[in-house]
Amino acid sequence: MRTTLFAVAALLVVASAYPRGPDGRLLIVDDDHSFRAPARALNTLANHGYLPRDGKNITKMDIITGLFQGFNVGRDIGLILANVVFKKYGTNTVSLLDLQKHNMIEHDASMTRNDNALGDSTLVNATLLQGLFDSSSDKKVITWKDMVAYRRIRHADSKLRNPNFVWTEDQKKSASGEVTIFQLVFGEWSTGVALDVAKSIFKFEKLPLGWKPHAGTVLAIDVLPRQAMVALLMDSK
Numbered sequence: 001m002r003t004t005l006f007a008v009a010a011l012l013v014v015a016s017a018y019p020r021g022p023d024g025r026l027l028i029v030d031d032d033h034s035f036r037a038p039a040r041a042l043n044t045l046a047n048h049g050y051l052p053r054d055g056k057n058i059t060k061m062d063i064i065t066g067l068f069q070g071f072n073v074g075r076d077i078g079l080i081l082a083n084v085v086f087k088k089y090g091t092n093t094v095s096l097l098d099l100q101k102h103n104m105i106e107h108d109a110s111m112t113r114n115d116n117a118l119g120d121s122t123l124v125n126a127t128l129l130q131g132l133f134d135s136s137s138d139k140k141v142i143t144w145k146d147m148v149a150y151r152r153i154r155h156a157d158s159k160l161r162n163p164n165f166v167w168t169e170d171q172k173k174s175a176s177g178e179v180t181i182f183q184l185v186f187g188e189w190s191t192g193v194a195l196d197v198a199k200s201i202f203k204f205e206k207l208p209l210g211w212k213p214h215a216g217t218v219l220a221i222d223v224l225p226r227q228a229m230v231a232l233l234m235d236s237k
Ligand code: HEM
Pocket: 037, 038, 039, 040, 041, 042, 063, 067, 071, 073, 081, 082, 085, 099, 100, 105, 106, 107, 108, 109, 110, 111, 112, 113, 178, 179, 181, 182, 185, 186
């Protein structure tokens, strides 16, 4: 009996030291059979089971529900994002691997990956990732202003070195949306995202230990005006 109690207690200690989603979903990564995207936030959702863990046959409803349950992203903005995906792909389901397709949603001048013409655009490039973390002005949090500054550096570099550099209005919208929604989901707009939280998502694709989603649901009205401002600042001289 005592042995069983010890075993249960040990299991509880191990389980509590393991990253979980807001409703307790555990991190389980199946590297051999799963598809993953260049999108670290979506990979994080799949790793915790808020999207199909294998990253395959993802429906519009999966995206909307997954964003809501895992990140407390409102169904309004979830629908807007999911519509962009399915309009581009013209299918009923997508896989996370589909999202690697260059110049569909995946784009040049990523904060963390090589441009498609300059190397592997599917994996995180350690130097670029470090550049993103180093862009934190106070080395504690990464703010939207830090990210805008880093995006401008990345954009200038792509313009200089990538003979096939593509930067459309759609891609500018995506890039500004990524900065905005990342800040709103993982931090506070006025103070930024803690560096260890950013590392957990970008480097390990897992929710940080003890992480709780934003108390208020992140709605379209939170995202869209800020996204427009970020897009303007990414461009300004
Ligand atoms: C329908 C939902 C979403 C889809 C289909 C999607 C897809 C993608 C894709 C394909 C990329 C790669 C873009 C690129 O840099 O080339 C990307 C990047 C990114 N996404 Fe998402 N994403 C979604 C939702 C989110 C959410 C909810 C967040 C934040 C909580 C987020 C944060 C980011 C960030 C920060 C990047 C930039 C990564 C980088 O520059 O390397 N995304 N996303």
